[in-house]
Amino acid sequence: MKAQVPSLDCSLCPRLVDFRTENRRQYPDYHNAPVAAFGPDDAQLLILGLAPGLKGANCTGRPFTGDYAGDLLYATLKKFNLAEGNYEKRSDDGLTLRGCRIVNAVRCVPPANKPTTDEIRTCNSFLASELESLKQLTVVVALGRVAHDALLMASGLKRSHFKFEHAAVHDLQKGVQLVDSYHCSRYNTNTGRLTETMFHDVFAKAQKLLSEKTES
Numbered sequence: 001m002k003a004q005v006p007s008l009d010c011s012l013c014p015r016l017v018d019f020r021t022e023n024r025r026q027y028p029d030y031h032n033a034p035v036a037a038f039g040p041d042d043a044q045l046l047i048l049g050l051a052p053g054l055k056g057a058n059c060t061g062r063p064f065t066g067d068y069a070g071d072l073l074y075a076t077l078k079k080f081n082l083a084e085g086n087y088e089k090r091s092d093d094g095l096t097l098r099g100c101r102i103v104n105a106v107r108c109v110p111p112a113n114k115p116t117t118d119e120i121r122t123c124n125s126f127l128a129s130e131l132e133s134l135k136q137l138t139v140v141v142a143l144g145r146v147a148h149d150a151l152l153m154a155s156g157l158k159r160s161h162f163k164f165e166h167a168a169v170h171d172l173q174k175g176v177q178l179v180d181s182y183h184c185s186r187y188n189t190n191t192g193r194l195t196e197t198m199f200h201d202v203f204a205k206a207q208k209l210l211s212e213k214t215e216s
């Protein structure tokens with residue numbers, strides 16, 4: 001079953017619709033619409049981000065494409081053989097993902113990169129549908145606490161049972177495991193909260209979990 005996806009003019013979040021309208025006026029060449037998931041729908045690994053960046057995914061129309069967070073994420077995916085081709089910060093650069101898929105908890109760009117609790121909740125039905133459609137899913141890497149919480153909400157699980165902690169692994173339902181990571185934002189890397197090595201270690205962990213599942 002295909003995941004339910006929002007229309008390009010999804011009007012469920014009034015504040016984000018206003019921001020979209022303003023961005024369409026100010027940046028007419030940008031995508032300026034909900035950003036669809038990227039990657040094969042038989043992926044075993046899902047990478048869950050927060051929301052499109054104004055001049056990143058909101059511009060290019062592909063998750064994590066065009067801003068700093070994407071530089072680190074796609075370089076890491078290539079390092080772990082999860083992406084093929086050259087990442088050139090454009091949605092038509094020909095880059096493909098291998099066994100992994102990327103989606104954001106909130107599909108429209110929020111002002112100041114901060115979606116409200118209501119917006120996260122409203123967009124969560126699309127995430128729940130995405131999870132439902134990924135029949136091979138075994139590992140999710142959540143980039144940041146908001147993504148972690150959104151995944152639990154979409155899975156019908158209690159936050160109090162799964163505490164966000166960088167590099168923690170949580171056993172969820174139906175054999176799916178969650179690996180937490182600090183978000184690969186420029187802010188987190190500039191402040192040293194997340195180093196490249198720490199980020200690579202998260203993906204090494206995710207890849208180990210994936211290979212254990214394949215062997216079992």
Ligand code: SF4
Pocket residue numbers: 006010011012013016017034106107108119122123126
């Ligand atoms: S964030 Fe999600 S639910 Fe809200 S308007 Fe965008 S696509 Fe629709």
